[in-house]
Amino acid sequence: MGRKPCCSRDGLRRGAWTQEEDKILSSYIKAHGEGRWRSLPSRAGLKRCGKSCRLRWLNYLRPDIKRGNISQEEDDLIIRLHKLLGNRWSLIAGRLPGRTDNEIKNYWNTHLSKTIIRQGNGQEQQNQNQKYQMEYLKTEKPVPILIETSNVVVRTKARRCTGNVFITPSQEEEPCENAETNKGGSETAQYAEVADHMDSMKAPDQFINADHEIESWWDALMDFNVNVNDCNWMDESPPVHNAAEGGEHDQVVMLESEMDETRNPPVFDLDLNDLSAFLNWEGGEL
DNA sequence: AAAAAGTTCAACCGCCATACA
DNA sequence: TTGTATGGCGGTTGAACTTTT
Known part of the structure; x- marks a missing residue:
């Protein structure tokens, strides 16, 4: 038995999106804006569930999205933020304009996590940290504390406090x-x-x-x-x-x-x- | 050249928090 | 206060693609 699909209604398409579907979704959102995802498919004339439409728009169709070619600077930033925040992809993505949480998560899982494991707490990582520190010193700004590779992250998911804080x-x-x-x-x-x-x-x-x-x-x-x-x-x-x-x-x-x-x-x-x-x-x- | 193994990444899933009736 | 709908998140899957044997 597999998992229950999120939208069990018969007749809904699943899997890869076609160009035609992308076009319909994009033009609908351009005309009516984002939101009300649950009812969007029927309003737009798509045989998809709302969740699928939302994901397709946010991770692929949105006009401000950058795709691929993650730069060295972005790469470094992802590593440093991941050390601080753990697998909180949406927060990390928030600091990388045009990047989506899904893309960063995939990038981490397929590239960076392996690099980090290879480097471990070894000399290479220390050298990298020293490099940051030296460059930063040249700016005459306060020297940042470089985060240790040993771990750190308290929780991987935000919790909520009720009321004023x-x-x-x-x-x-x-x-x-x-x-x-x-x-x-x-x-x-x-x-x-x-x-x-x-x-x-x-x-x-x-x-x-x-x-x-x-x-x-x-x-x-x-x-x-x-x-x-x-x-x-x-x-x-x-x-x-x-x-x-x-x-x-x-x-x-x-x-x-x-x-x-x-x-x-x-x-x-x-x-x-x-x-x-x-x-x-x-x-x-x- | 072909099969096997490995990699990538879009899409899906369940879960949780919030909004609202 | 409770129940339901919705949006958003991180984890996982699997088809497509690439590399290795």
Whole structure:
């Protein structure tokens, strides 16, 4: 017995798309926009399931897609981001304009993972790291911390916290039950944690917009010199909530809209700027 | 030249989170 | 609060293609 197909309705086509189908899908989306994938096939006159249409559009037909010829710079960036984020392909793809998560995932599985395994923790990898470091030094910018190849990634999939999320310096508050803290972990682990939490936050009236890319979230934290080691990730627990409104915990770090009004000297004294710089460095484009 | 083995990548799958009635 | 529809994600599959024997 095979798996149950996602669209079990009889008469739906599966497998490779024909040029004719591509044409129909493209022109329909150009005319009516993306979305409502479930009903799109019948509206467009396609004998495909909505999921299949969505995937075909996002991974192949979208006009802004770059295909093939992944450059050395992109290659390097994928490797570095994968070290930080693990198999979070959509996040990695978000930093590579025109590339899809599927393409990056395939590229990783067919090219890069083998390269990494070959290199392991060996000299070649260290040399590569040294090369990055030397080039970066020439720019007189802070030297980024180069991520170790040994592993790092805390979770491969974002989890969600419900409600507003605050970052506080308190060691006494109950952490969000969905969250894991990595006190004392490597910068990479910390970043992965921040990415996870940031990734999971909700918009629009909350403190962080889920659509923001990781680097902007990270930059926001950098504005406050927040040390992740000193933070608990909080759910909507009353004491913390009160703090946001000027209550008992005056050191709550507020983000987004409130951030502009509360830009004070850093509440925490930490140094993850290097990692931020590392992330923002697009291999050679300094 | 042909068969076998290996590789690539588009497409599909199940699962999960969110939106909404 | 609950149930359902929908969108999005990462893992996996398998046909097509390439390389090796």
